[in-house]
Amino acid sequence: MQQPRFHVHFTPTYASWINQVEGWFGIITQKAIRRGSFHNVGELTRKINDFVEHDNCSSGAAKPTICPGERAPQGIWWAGV
Secondary structure, eight states: OOOOOOOOOOOTTHHHHHHHHHHHHHHHIIIIITHHHHEEEEEEHHHHHHHHHHHHHHOOSSSSSOOTTOOOOOTTOTTTO
């Protein structure tokens, strides 16, 4: 018996990680790239990276990164820092 040529994978629409990713793309679209005019992919990439860096450093939420000018709290070891 021959193996099927295609195997269909189903991801439910209620998967929580998909909703979080779609929400993040929505934030990037609204706050960084909407109404923007980009002449090439490099400009778009730079704009998105600048937004992500700014958002990581200015957010009041828990941050997995140390922003420029910050020091790690005493007693906490950061990988590579």
